[in-house]
Amino acid sequence: MKLHINPKEGKPIYRQIMDQVKYLIASGRLSPGDELPTVRGLAQDLLINPNTVARAYRELEQAGILVTRQGAGTYVSTQGTPLSREACGRLLLERARALAAEAWHLGYRLEDTLSLLRRAHEEQQAEQHNDKEDTP
């Protein structure tokens, strides 16, 4: 599991961890049942306070995304799709705001931005299709 922390970004570091774990799950790079690094291990790896990692794990656990088995580590939950529609919406809205701001800066009209989004979506669909063909 590779996470990237940027203290200059402003977003609290525990939220950066939470969002990235959610993305890794949503993109399939972390699967249900996968084990996460220990709090200490991840803190040392990212050079951040262990309490911050513990808080991110705790909140992900409360949201039903991770489960901690006493003395046996932290795992991605196997209970269905843990990200509620609402949580996904919040994550995407944040990205959409950034995109809208960027487009506005560059003088793009909404229709042009939307057609770029459509193109990115098509590219991504094609890529997934290719991935499926590759695996026997």
Next chain:
Amino acid sequence: MTEAAGLESVIEVRDLVRKFRRKQALAGVDITVPRGVVYGLVGENGAGKTTLLKHILGSLRAQSGSVRVFGMDPVKEPVAVLSQLGYLSEDRDIPGWMRVGEAIGYTQAFYPGWDEAYAESLRERFELDERAKIKTLSRGEKAKCGLLLALAYRPPLLVLDEPSSGLDPSARHDILEAIVRTVADEGRTVLFSSHLLDEVERVADVVAMIHRGKVVFEESLDSIKARHGRLLVSREEEDGPAPELPGLLHASGGGREWTLVCEGELDALRTEATARGLLVLEADTPSLEDVFLARVAPGKRKGTAS
């Protein structure tokens, strides 16, 4: 372990005042360092950080006010306090003629709790040559050597004065790692001063901001971030003074676009800015550096009375 469990805080400084001739170095400082946290002391050069740390170490006596470390006065009970405290000074004062191995042996003699195996593992991790003379070491190696000497008796309190100052990324990495490892051990406490705010943001639980000998605020990093917001706004008018907003600490930019760092809850700030006819392009949580610059940077202050 149990004898310390009853103590709520490791360090308590109350109304500490220090004058050097005419200069007021500390003008009534209060800080409380709870056990088991990483406590970051931030402020500009000359704000009073090192003077405060010297009082905590007992190398300066309080002119008025009080300093308690593990419940003791470090000036009256230096041995009891210093035996529980590992210290890395800003100028890493280890005698230059000593070899690394000698400095380790010399320091070991003062501490009954010295962990020889731990010292050796740190020396290997930091890639320090036992036979090298201190004066031949690079800045980074000197800092690592000082850190080894401060850590090897596993003190319950680690005090670091500007540990990363002037160091290359590899030495900075080792210093940060040492802080993270130290506090990962149950109940150990780290107090460090730094002007590298992204490092403070990485590792600190609690942050105290010192400005002109006074504590501007002392609170958890989470709460500092939760009560500040940063907006990027755009307005119709091409020119004129910075837009006004309740809680505004600092405005930068010009023309149509402005970045506003404000005290206040983010959604409320967004609503307020929109109500004032500003187009909010971005609204997010400021970094500690943004908050610091907005509050204490000289010449960059917005004229909101404090």
